[in-house]
Amino acid sequence: xxxxxxxxxxxxxxxxxxxxxxxxxxxxxxxxxxxxxxxxxxxxxxxxxxxxxxxxxxxxxxxxxxxxxxxxxxxxxxxxxxxxxxxxxxxxxxxxxxxxxxxxxxxxxxxxxxxxxxxxxxxxxxxxxxxxxxxxxxxxxxxxxxxxxxxxxxxxxxxxxxxxxxxxxxxxxxxxxxxxxxxxxxxxxxxxxxxxxxxxxxxxxxxxxxxxxxxxxxxxxxxxxxxxxxxxxxxxxxxxxxxxxxxx
Amino acid sequence: xxxxxxxxxxxxxxxxxxxxxxxxxxxxxxxxxxxxxxxxxxxxxxxxxxxxxxxxxxxxxxxxxxxxxxxxxxxxxxxxxxxxxxxxxxxxxxxxxxxxxxxxxxxxxxxxxxxxxxxxxxxxxxxxxxxxxxxxxxxxxxxxxxxxxxxxxxxxxxxxxxxxxxxxxxxxxxxxxxxxxxxxxxxxxxxxxxxxxxxxxxxxxxxxxxxxxxxxxxxxxxxxxxxxxxxxxxxxxxxxxxxxxxxxxxxxxxxxxxxxxxxxxxxxxxxxxxxxxxxxxxxxxxxxxxxxxxxxxxx
Numbered sequence: 001x002x003x004x005x006x007x008x009x010x011x012x013x014x015x016x017x018x019x020x021x022x023x024x025x026x027x028x029x030x031x032x033x034x035x036x037x038x039x040x041x042x043x044x045x046x047x048x049x050x051x052x053x054x055x056x057x058x059x060x061x062x063x064x065x066x067x068x069x070x071x072x073x074x075x076x077x078x079x080x081x082x083x084x085x086x087x088x089x090x091x092x093x094x095x096x097x098x099x100x101x102x103x104x105x106x107x108x109x110x111x112x113x114x115x116x117x118x119x120x121x122x123x124x125x126x127x128x129x130x131x132x133x134x135x136x137x138x139x140x141x142x143x144x145x146x147x148x149x150x151x152x153x154x155x156x157x158x159x160x161x162x163x164x165x166x167x168x169x170x171x172x173x174x175x176x177x178x179x180x181x182x183x184x185x186x187x188x189x190x191x192x193x194x195x196x197x198x199x200x201x202x203x204x205x206x207x208x209x210x211x212x213x214x215x216x217x218x219x220x221x222x223x224x225x226x227x228x229x230x231x232x233x234x235x236x237x238x239x240x241x242x243x244x245x246x247x248x
Numbered sequence: 249x250x251x252x253x254x255x256x257x258x259x260x261x262x263x264x265x266x267x268x269x270x271x272x273x274x275x276x277x278x279x280x281x282x283x284x285x286x287x288x289x290x291x292x293x294x295x296x297x298x299x300x301x302x303x304x305x306x307x308x309x310x311x312x313x314x315x316x317x318x319x320x321x322x323x324x325x326x327x328x329x330x331x332x333x334x335x336x337x338x339x340x341x342x343x344x345x346x347x348x349x350x351x352x353x354x355x356x357x358x359x360x361x362x363x364x365x366x367x368x369x370x371x372x373x374x375x376x377x378x379x380x381x382x383x384x385x386x387x388x389x390x391x392x393x394x395x396x397x398x399x400x401x402x403x404x405x406x407x408x409x410x411x412x413x414x415x416x417x418x419x420x421x422x423x424x425x426x427x428x429x430x431x432x433x434x435x436x437x438x439x440x441x442x443x444x445x446x447x448x449x450x451x452x453x454x455x456x457x458x459x460x461x462x463x464x465x466x467x468x469x470x471x472x473x474x475x476x477x478x479x480x481x482x483x484x485x486x487x488x489x490x491x492x493x494x495x496x497x498x499x500x501x502x503x504x505x506x507x508x509x510x511x512x513x514x515x516x517x518x519x520x521x522x523x524x525x526x527x528x529x530x531x532x533x534x535x536x537x538x539x540x541x542x543x544x545x546x547x
Contacts, residue, residue: 058442078448088443092462092541102447105454134541147443154447 002069002079002157002190004032004055009064011050023215024050028064030209030221032158035188037181039201042211043248048194049085049162051216055192056082056160068158078102081156085163087143089135095146096122096131102154121149124183141172145179152183158190165200177204181228198248202241203230210247220247326510334514343499348522351483351495353410355526358417358479359472365418366425366475367468373426374433374464375456387426395420395482399489408493413486420482421475428471432464465538473530480523496522 009028012021024047032038040048053059055066057075066073068080076082089098100118103109109117122128125145127138135143144164151159165173181204184191195201201208208222222244230237308328315327322330338344373380373387398419406412436459444459461468487497496515503511 056446058445076442076445076450078446080446082443082446084439084443086437086439088439090440090443090459090462092465094541101444101449101458105448105458136541150447 003034004158005067006030007065026215026217036206037191038207039205040194040209041201043213046211046213047216052160052162052194078154080158081151083147083151083161083164085166091135094132099150099153121153125149141168161193163194198244323509326513330510331514334510347496347499354413355483357414361418362421366422367429370426370429374430391423396485413492416486417479417482421479424475425471428467432467436460436463
């Protein structure tokens with residue numbers, strides 16, 4: 001639903017100990033086309049999360065430009081959703097009230113309508129049976145699914161995901177990857193997904209943006225070009241996995 | 249009776265590890281698949297209640313015996329029966345109920361003022377860094393002043409009114425409320441604020457209302473509970489030191505001047521009971537309403 005363009009973005013972190021600053025991102029440029037699934041891949045500490053946070057408007061943009069459909073991104077906005085690495089559901093709200101939070105903020109929607117819309121998105125992630133539970137009553141995987149539903153409820157044009165499955169076990173993770181792919185097909189949403197798992201990136205993405213270690217630079221942009229569903233152990237997938245691994 | 253497969257062999261497979269769980273009879277029955285025996289567990293709790301009241305009775309009996317047979321001095325230790333008699337007298341004359349009502353009015357003035365002023369101050373200090381810099385020096389200097397040191401000013405500002413006693417209680421209560429609100433705001437997870445921001449909750453006002461306040465609510469509530477303890481202490485002291493000419497604290501002090509230690513003891517116990525009931529009421533109603541989401545995490 002939107003083309004995201006990152007243009008010559010650099011970022012330097014300053015703190016009291018080192019007045020010169022640490023270069024986190026160095027001249028990053030790439031483009032994600034409408035409804036494309038892009039993975040940002042790189043070793044931990046290479047600035048993937050920083051880049052994502054800048055793109056989502058949570059971190060100030062110091063140099064370069066980030067545009068969505070040629071409109072610069074300034075500050076957080078429900079048009080670009082975000083799923084965090086940590087569990088970010090509001091613990092004082094039930095699952096359904098978490099999901100409708102964004103809609104509630106838009107205002108002017110009746111309670112019943114909000115509830116119905118919330119149910120729709122919970123159904124999408126298979127959690128409609130848990131709508132009246134509190135987040136702490138759900139497993140980690142379920143909480144992340146609810147967080148995805150919460151981000152989708154705002155109908156964002158781009159969804160930023162910051163290692164959303166990083167804290168989960170391998171089985172849950174595989175399940176959620178499939179579910180995310182299903183949702184992505186349904187919604188035709190532009191996705192920027194941060195991960196440090198090569199397997200995850202190769203299994204899901206159309207485009208893999210491989211980053212170097214600090215300072216983060218774009219090493220190579222690999223177009224995967226394999227149809228879904230992919231088989232994790234097929235020769236084609238393995239070929240791309242090798243290609244990516246050689247870059248890291 | 250609790251041996252696993254005596255009643256039902258199949259249920260044995262459901263025994264995971266009963267030792268880890270609480271060793272209460274209902275839990276055990278549940279673990280061993282003996283739910284149908286659950287109705288008998290009420291005997292168990294009834295028995296516990298019996299035991300409890302027996303020990304209370306024993307304590308009262310010992311008190312009576314010690315006071316009448318060993319101490320034999322009403323000024324040093326009034327007996328249980330003396331205290332009961334004192335309670336009867338003030339109840340019959342009706343003086344007791346006016347005093348309780350007046351003390352509760354003092355307490356209500358204090359708590360309403362402290363909550364409605366303390367929480368906003370804590371919010372402003374916790375949310376706006378600049379305001380914290382401006383306000384915290386004042387708070388830090390005023391806070392260590394014992395609330396009772398304010399009694400002279402309470403009298404000079406409000407005279408011998410309910411407001412004067414309420415003011416001293418207010419001083420005792422406001423600082424724990426401010427500090428706990430502030431701390432609650434400091435500990436809001438950043439990810440919750442950011443999540444709200446990307447979902448379209450951007451203004452300070454709505455972020456405070458929808459994210460910060462509910463997130464800090466456990467801390468605020470425990471601040472109010474701590475404050476109620478200090479407030480109750482201040483109530484007695486304020487009434488004793490003459491800010492009021494009524495109330496339980498005032499009557500306690502008057503009884504002491506009349507050397508009626510049975511009355512003193514009766515008022516002490518009453519203060520204890522009323523304080524306990526206020527706290528129990530608070531826990532039951534306020535905690536349930538505001539902290540329902542925490543059940544299972546902490547409670």
